[in-house]
Amino acid sequence: MTDPYRSPEPAGAPRPAGDAGYSDAGYPEPEAHPPARRSDERTRRPAAEPKRSSGVSAGVWIALILGALILVLLLVFIIQNNVSAQFQYFSWQFSLPLGVAMLLAAIAGVLIAGIAGSVRIAVLSHRLKKSNRSLAEVERILDR
Template identity: 55%
Template sequence: MGAPPTETGRAASSTGDTSPGAGTDTGEFVGSYEPVVDPALDAPVKRGVSGTVWAALIAGVIVLILLLVFIIQNNVGTRFEYMAWTFSLPLGVAMLLSAIAGALIMALVGSVRMFTLGRRVRKLERERERIKHTLEG
């Protein structure tokens, strides 16, 4: 395969030249040196939960400050009628309560969907286990 590698990691030329610049014509590395690579370095870095929670906390505080400013700027009393009830609330508070009611309705619909999907997954898991036991026995 050629001359043995020298201290610099390049093969000596066939003329016996062992200087650091001597080597093959293509400049390729010749030798048995294999770099040792730690497999942990190739694994993706996992983000910690605390950093995500911290970012969510900061975002939540910013949203709360913006809501507080909105409520303070829209403190004009407004008369509301709902079915037989008549009441008065500051406009900002009324809009905030409307947004909270919408979020609760959305969470309720999402919870029902998650519940039905969970039931379906459990049913499919039982079916998979039944098939597995049938094939084994």
């Protein structure tokens, strides 16, 4: 009688002779000369399948729909907040509808953030180019 909790013996392991608990059905035939394995075959993983993207056009359509929705919401905000408000900036005095003034302030904020982000990107790009030049110089020295 076979023990269901016993782990199977590895392929090519010696089988006890005359033991009724062992059958030939559970064992593969031992190979005369097993194929030689390179050490990297055990650690190599199969290549992952590339992710399939739905394409650029789907992203563009989603962005257009979201942009249109935001514009409609902004239009509703401006129409509902059409109360005129007085503004002073240094010596200038002017009046604008409150919704328009808030929209202009938001646009100014986005422009300032964009300028600051562009400066940061330029600084990081300069650092990257500098480090790439240094790396190329080190590689050139090591290749001598």
